[in-house]
Amino acid sequence: MAGMCCEVNLAETETSAPVEPSSRSARRRRMEIHQFNFVPTDSAVAPPLETRGKRKRQKFDAVVPVLQPPRKCGKAARSCEEDDEKVNNSHLPGEVEPEKKQLRLPAAETTPVSELDVARDCPKFGMTSVCGRRRDMEDAVAIHTSFAGANPNFPSGMHFFGVYDGHGCSHVATRCKDRMHEIVKDELQTGGSSSWERTMFESFLKMDKEVGDWCSGGECISACRCELQTPQCDAVGSTAVVAVVTPDKVVVSNCGDSRAVLCRNGVAIPLSVDHKPDRPDELNRIQEAGGRVIFWDGPRVLGVLAMSRAIGDNYLKPFVISEPEVTVTERTAEDECLILASDGLWDVVSNETACGVARMCLQSRKPPSPPRSPGNDMSVTVAGESSDKACSDASILLTKLALARHSTDNVSVVVVDLRKSS
Amino acid sequence: MAASDQSKDACYYQEWMNLQEEELSELNQATNGCTSNVELSSLIDKIMSHFEDYMKQRTLMARADVSPYFAPTWCSSLERSVLWIGGCRPSSYIRLIYALCGIEIESQLTEFLHGVRLGSLGQLSARQLSMVDELQRKTIREERSLSTRLASLQEDLLDNPIATMAVAASGGGGGGGSSDNVEAALDKHGHSMTAILEEADRLRLGTVKEIVRILTPRQAVDFLAAGKKVRLCMQEWGKKRDLDHGRIN
Numbered sequence: 001m002a003g004m005c006c007e008v009n010l011a012e013t014e015t016s017a018p019v020e021p022s023s024r025s026a027r028r029r030r031m032e033i034h035q036f037n038f039v040p041t042d043s044a045v046a047p048p049l050e051t052r053g054k055r056k057r058q059k060f061d062a063v064v065p066v067l068q069p070p071r072k073c074g075k076a077a078r079s080c081e082e083d084d085e086k087v088n089n090s091h092l093p094g095e096v097e098p099e100k101k102q103l104r105l106p107a108a109e110t111t112p113v114s115e116l117d118v119a120r121d122c123p124k125f126g127m128t129s130v131c132g133r134r135r136d137m138e139d140a141v142a143i144h145t146s147f148a149g150a151n152p153n154f155p156s157g158m159h160f161f162g163v164y165d166g167h168g169c170s171h172v173a174t175r176c177k178d179r180m181h182e183i184v185k186d187e188l189q190t191g192g193s194s195s196w197e198r199t200m201f202e203s204f205l206k207m208d209k210e211v212g213d214w215c216s217g218g219e220c221i222s223a224c225r226c227e228l229q230t231p232q233c234d235a236v237g238s239t240a241v242v243a244v245v246t247p248d249k250v251v252v253s254n255c256g257d258s259r260a261v262l263c264r265n266g267v268a269i270p271l272s273v274d275h276k277p278d279r280p281d282e283l284n285r286i287q288e289a290g291g292r293v294i295f296w297d298g299p300r301v302l303g304v305l306a307m308s309r310a311i312g313d314n315y316l317k318p319f320v321i322s323e324p325e326v327t328v329t330e331r332t333a334e335d336e337c338l339i340l341a342s343d344g345l346w347d348v349v350s351n352e353t354a355c356g357v358a359r360m361c362l363q364s365r366k367p368p369s370p371p372r373s374p375g376n377d378m379s380v381t382v383a384g385e386s387s388d389k390a391c392s393d394a395s396i397l398l399t400k401l402a403l404a405r406h407s408t409d410n411v412s413v414v415v416v417d418l419r420k421s422s
Numbered sequence: 423m424a425a426s427d428q429s430k431d432a433c434y435y436q437e438w439m440n441l442q443e444e445e446l447s448e449l450n451q452a453t454n455g456c457t458s459n460v461e462l463s464s465l466i467d468k469i470m471s472h473f474e475d476y477m478k479q480r481t482l483m484a485r486a487d488v489s490p491y492f493a494p495t496w497c498s499s500l501e502r503s504v505l506w507i508g509g510c511r512p513s514s515y516i517r518l519i520y521a522l523c524g525i526e527i528e529s530q531l532t533e534f535l536h537g538v539r540l541g542s543l544g545q546l547s548a549r550q551l552s553m554v555d556e557l558q559r560k561t562i563r564e565e566r567s568l569s570t571r572l573a574s575l576q577e578d579l580l581d582n583p584i585a586t587m588a589v590a591a592s593g594g595g596g597g598g599g600s601s602d603n604v605e606a607a608l609d610k611h612g613h614s615m616t617a618i619l620e621e622a623d624r625l626r627l628g629t630v631k632e633i634v635r636i637l638t639p640r641q642a643v644d645f646l647a648a649g650k651k652v653r654l655c656m657q658e659w660g661k662k663r664d665l666d667h668g669r670i671n
Binding site for chain 1: 528558
């Protein structure tokens with residue numbers, strides 16, 4: 001057992017070792033590590049800064065935050081042991097600021113995205129999905145980079161991110177996880193829909209139909225709780241928030257109360273609006289269809305379902321519909337990240353806080369760790385993956401925050417790095 | 423005989439609770455001082471082996487007479503009311519992890535948002551969290567299957583042969599079948615109850631072991647200390663409530 005402990009310990013030292021009594025010294029240790037990195041990275045950064053070549057610039061942007069004169073860096077590296085807190089507090093904001101500007105600059109200078117740039121444009125992401133305080137796991141997450149294959153319109157491919165929060169049972173959410181991206185792909189390739197709105201609309205409809213047919217067909221074996229027994233099966237559904245990220249757009253389609261939030265220059269911009277039964281337009285729609293919203297532990301369609309749209313839930317049709325609301329957002333150089341999450345997060349964490357947390361994680365992860373001298377017990381990540389690590393840090397921290405704030409639901413969080421040059 | 427069994431059970435339990443207090447102060451000392459990981463690990467090993475010994479001994483005693491372990495008279499009403507098959511629900515250990523990891527995060531969030539680099543926010547790393555999550559799902563599955571088996575055993579009491587003997591009993595329960603038959607039937611039922619108690623204990627022990635493996639030694643020490651604290655507090659609060667309501671044991 002002790003051996004196992006050590007093994008875990010080694011790999012996790014960086015994130016888990018510091019505990020309350022030693023957090024200050026641990027932080028100092030971390031600072032040492034970061035400061036230490038300045039020396040090697042600094043020399044790597046210097047040339048592109050001077051040449052100002054656009055292409056090179058992109059490549060090196062990942063190490064930009066170490067933009068300090070070498071002299072100063074050296075000093076910091078030496079002095080950080082003595083005045084850890086001061087170094088920590090005073091240097092960090094200073095680091096963050098130039099980084100932001102640097103990030104904005106190249107994109108402003110960059111001419112329309114060339115094919116070469118596009119090829120590099122595979123966003124980094126992190127995902128965390130836990131059962132939390134629920135005894136059943138009904139959330140599902142699907143991530144498929146370059147999911148649409150070789151599309152003439154998008155040679156670099158598009159990237160698919162979906163969060164599904166099931167209710168009643170897990171099988172509709174699981175089905176969405178397995179199938180939604182394929183349906184969207186088919187729709188893109190053969191559907192001939194003229195717009196993103198149309199494409200996503202058709203896809204969600206097909207997904208919903210598939211779930212309905214699948215349940216009533218009963219041909220499948222399911223490992224879920226309800227074992228697909230009708231009629232229980234009819235009272236099962238799932239939210240779906242799907243983001244398709246292309247080189248220049250973020251297309252978010254939503255059905256239910258999961259949510260997508262864009263973090264742009266520190267500002268939280270919701271890209272979907274929750275479908276709650278008491279949302280005035282939704283309330284209207286339900287009433288016009290002949291349904292009622294009854295307050296029973298919050299507003300519920302027919303007193304049952306606490307959301308006004310969902311995939312599945314045949315028994316609540318036509319009041320609960322599977323039609324998504326689609327937003328198409330042009331990506332800008334100021335975009336930092338996209339957060340998709342189930343209500344396990346959003347019930348207890350505001351959009352603003354979530355963005356703040358994700359952003360700090362992305363920023364504090366730069367620069368990527370270069371090879372280090374031996375004897376350093378920090379877990380070594382491959383340089384190219386460090387941004388991924390940052391996204392994972394963000395998704396896990398948000399999940400932990402949700403648990404800390406006593407979220408009683410499953411918690412699923414996806415964080416996608418949207419910084420163009422990262 | 424019965425009375426002496428009970429006092430033996432109660433004594434053993436009291437010894438165990440005393441040991442909890444000792445261990446808690448050891449754990450507290452370990453967290454306060456700058457104990458090395460190796461020392462922490464050996465402390466954890468020691469505590470885990472105590473736990474294992476306790477489980478073994480308790481199994482032996484339960485084999486002699488299992489019923490009190492499902493409703494122990496040596497516990498307060500509060501403690502008895504939250505028992506799951508003679509002890510703590512194994513999945514609740516994971517709740518304790520989440521509770522502990524939450525205490526820190528909230529207090530450090532503001533600092534973090536202002537750009538202070540923190541390595542220990544909530545302490546649990548991504549890998550640990552996913553391992554804890556997996557363990558939670560597995561534990562809940564096993565809990566469910568044990569609960570289902572317990573349900574069957576409870577239902578068995580109102581079925582053949584026990585129910586028939588009771589129905590056949592003339593009057594207020596004086597007779598009905600030979601008392602040997604009744605004893606044999608109840609003993610048989612007791613054996614099944616003992617088996618399920620043993621499995622529940624195994625699940626409890628296995629879950630704690632797994633948690634300790636997932637956590638770093640320092641985290642594990644915090645976790646064990648918190649667990650013991652909760653346990654001791656429940657006992658104290660439960661006793662007080664019993665007194666307040668005039669229940670004297």
